[in-house]
Amino acid sequence: MRLWTLVKLVAGAAVFGVSVFTVMLVWHVRKEPLGGFFAQWVPVVGDAKPVESLPQANSALPEIDPGAKVFQRAMEMIAVGDLAGARERLRTVVSIYPRSKAAPEARRIVGEMNLDDLLSAARMEGKTIHVVGGGESFLGIAAKHNTTLDCIMHLNGLLELKGLHPGEELVVMPLDLRVMIEPGRKVLSLWDGGRFVKDYPLLSLDLAGLKGGVRTRIASKSGFVGERRVSPGVRAYRGASKVFALEASSLQIRALAPVRDADNVADLSPGAGFHLSVEDIEELALLLRPGNEVEIRATSP
Numbered sequence: 001m002r003l004w005t006l007v008k009l010v011a012g013a014a015v016f017g018v019s020v021f022t023v024m025l026v027w028h029v030r031k032e033p034l035g036g037f038f039a040q041w042v043p044v045v046g047d048a049k050p051v052e053s054l055p056q057a058n059s060a061l062p063e064i065d066p067g068a069k070v071f072q073r074a075m076e077m078i079a080v081g082d083l084a085g086a087r088e089r090l091r092t093v094v095s096i097y098p099r100s101k102a103a104p105e106a107r108r109i110v111g112e113m114n115l116d117d118l119l120s121a122a123r124m125e126g127k128t129i130h131v132v133g134g135g136e137s138f139l140g141i142a143a144k145h146n147t148t149l150d151c152i153m154h155l156n157g158l159l160e161l162k163g164l165h166p167g168e169e170l171v172v173m174p175l176d177l178r179v180m181i182e183p184g185r186k187v188l189s190l191w192d193g194g195r196f197v198k199d200y201p202l203l204s205l206d207l208a209g210l211k212g213g214v215r216t217r218i219a220s221k222s223g224f225v226g227e228r229r230v231s232p233g234v235r236a237y238r239g240a241s242k243v244f245a246l247e248a249s250s251l252q253i254r255a256l257a258p259v260r261d262a263d264n265v266a267d268l269s270p271g272a273g274f275h276l277s278v279e280d281i282e283e284l285a286l287l288l289r290p291g292n293e294v295e296i297r298a299t300s301p
Helices: 002-031 036-041 066-079 083-096 103-118 138-144 149-155 235-239 278-287
Strands: 128-131 169-172 178-182 187-192 195-201 204-206 214-225 228-230 241-246 252-255 273-276 293-296
Touching: 066 083, 066 103, 083 103, 083 195, 103 195, 138 149, 138 169, 149 169, 149 278, 195 278, 214 235, 241 278, 252 278, 273 278
Parallel strands: 178 293, 252 273
Antiparallel strands: 128 169, 178 187, 187 195, 204 273, 214 228, 214 241, 214 293, 241 252
16 A cells, blocks of 8 residues: 555656646747756757737838739730620729729720710610601700700711601610719719719819819700801711800810910910810710719819
8 A cells, every 4th residue: 555655656746747847848949948958958049039020011012903903804805805804894993993003094995995885876785766757857856865966967877967757767875974074183074874984084174263063964065166156967067166065154165276366376275164175075075965964073172
């Protein structure tokens, strides 16, 4: 019995000794070197203390631009003829990654693609065929479909308005686009509801004292040859300067073109409003009508 008691005491001492040794070994490796036997048996190189701070980011590393990757994929799809897939990716860049370096070019390309669809009689999405009835006129058809004579003439390849015959078919497209003007970015953009259509750069602008944002509508659209006002459907209208007047405002949307005064000096200040290139105004004349909503964004927060 005494022998068994001695064995238990020896075993307990051995367990206690192993436990103490293990704790000291862990302290030596994880916390602080103990030196002596432990330093010889388990040498520790360098500072074993935990790192208290993360390393600083390397500013020389390139920034990750996911929008640029989506844009590159869109370009690859255009190269192989997948225009539908490319357009969806370009729209992703425009809507999801608007701050991407690729966003301006994505907006330009998708805008051109959208415009091709809108002004093509071969693509009928958003368009309809109107069958001319007895006694109908171009103006009546335009009013019925919320469109303009400009748009009807373009979609049907008409150089001037001719007599209509019952049973004749015309391609018509309702013009319900929305205009957004951002003076800060110097951009006029077209929207179909919440869907981006196209950007147009403003060459100059004169807000005539307007500071805050405003919502208005297009009051009228006219063509001018010199001082003479020209109506759509007349041959001279094709080469006329198009002017959009806004409701309850002196502001206009028109082309920026040099005007010669009496001393033959070019005047590049066409008045209060928003001034675009002649080519862009011609496109807008095909897509906008009196009654379209116009939102002018505030120039400051």
